[in-house]
Amino acid sequence: MTLAQVVYQMSTDSEFASQLYSNPEATLSKRGLQISKEELAFLLTSRNRVEQDKLNIVSLSDVGTGNWRA
Amino acid sequence: MRLGIGADQESKGSNRNISQWVSLPYLCCQAAGGHLEWADDLAVAWILFYSAAHLMDKVQDQDEPDAWWRDLGPGVALSAATGLYFSASLALNRIADHPDTSSCAVDIAEDFHRSFLIMTSGQYRDLGGPPNDLEEYWERASAKSGSFFALACHAGARLATDDAHRLEGFQRFGTQLGLLIQIKDDLDDIQPLPGSTIAGQRRELANSLTSIYTLSLLPEVQRQRLNGMLRIAPTDANAAQEALQMINSSGATLYVLSEIERHLNLAINALEQAALTGPAKDKLEQLANTLAIPRL
Numbered sequence: 001m002t003l004a005q006v007v008y009q010m011s012t013d014s015e016f017a018s019q020l021y022s023n024p025e026a027t028l029s030k031r032g033l034q035i036s037k038e039e040l041a042f043l044l045t046s047r048n049r050v051e052q053d054k055l056n057i058v059s060l061s062d063v064g065t066g067n068w069r070a
Numbered sequence: 071m072r073l074g075i076g077a078d079q080e081s082k083g084s085n086r087n088i089s090q091w092v093s094l095p096y097l098c099c100q101a102a103g104g105h106l107e108w109a110d111d112l113a114v115a116w117i118l119f120y121s122a123a124h125l126m127d128k129v130q131d132q133d134e135p136d137a138w139w140r141d142l143g144p145g146v147a148l149s150a151a152t153g154l155y156f157s158a159s160l161a162l163n164r165i166a167d168h169p170d171t172s173s174c175a176v177d178i179a180e181d182f183h184r185s186f187l188i189m190t191s192g193q194y195r196d197l198g199g200p201p202n203d204l205e206e207y208w209e210r211a212s213a214k215s216g217s218f219f220a221l222a223c224h225a226g227a228r229l230a231t232d233d234a235h236r237l238e239g240f241q242r243f244g245t246q247l248g249l250l251i252q253i254k255d256d257l258d259d260i261q262p263l264p265g266s267t268i269a270g271q272r273r274e275l276a277n278s279l280t281s282i283y284t285l286s287l288l289p290e291v292q293r294q295r296l297n298g299m300l301r302i303a304p305t306d307a308n309a310a311q312e313a314l315q316m317i318n319s320s321g322a323t324l325y326v327l328s329e330i331e332r333h334l335n336l337a338i339n340a341l342e343q344a345a346l347t348g349p350a351k352d353k354l355e356q357l358a359n360t361l362a363i364p365r366l
Contacts, residue, residue: 008287011321046327058269061260
């Protein structure tokens, strides 16, 4: 859940998002959030992709769908 | 009959259907040090069980029927699914007939039946409605899709090795593949239905990862609003649009991308634990990487 909480706060609080970029550990700690270094790296990389490719949930589904249901 | 391909052959199948994944038992058998032909009966059993489960799932979820049983009704579909289950069991029994695989046949049969019991429990939970939160979403995804792909990898490798540590790596790899496929299947639920241009106007959207993520994090008033929009979205284009706007504003795109990266990484790490041999390792990595989101 914590990764989701960090994403939600990044997406709804621009100040939190910019602080997370400049000083991730202190920013997370101030909010009582904890994610692994790997998760933080995935998050920041993904954030760049969302911005560079101007992705939203519909365009993401356009490029990334599959037809599997188990 | 050979359903899948080995490490030294090129796939011609689309990555959007079952054909690509039929190679999993073969590749895992080879990667664990076995021969391609050892996995023939296992692959047949796995695909027949999948076909049976898929058919029952469609009936249970009241999805659009396939053309062949549209006019015949769900009773015929259930009857066919039952036949597929028993055909799968027969294929599974044949593993015991071959000298190279007979010693692990009992283990593999037990692996199959336990995995399908777990999948059934996940399917049963779906009857109670959408997951209440993300934790429950991941539990159900792991029980259904994760268990199914873990089975293909673990059982395929078991044909060639009984090393518990390595087998755990194959199992973890399969679980992560299954979760990635579930994420991408959920993305598919955002796409317009055939004949429509309106995204999100589907009943399945309410059960998708993006909706569960958003519902788990929104404040109560907005959560109720989104729940209302998701309920009427299948018949109301404006509601579908508003639901997608709320999902977008909550950061669902970033969350899904991050989860795909995370699960891909876990899958590749699991391959390290499996201590793979030969070109099958590269093929398995390639298979996992087909689930990455391509750059625009």
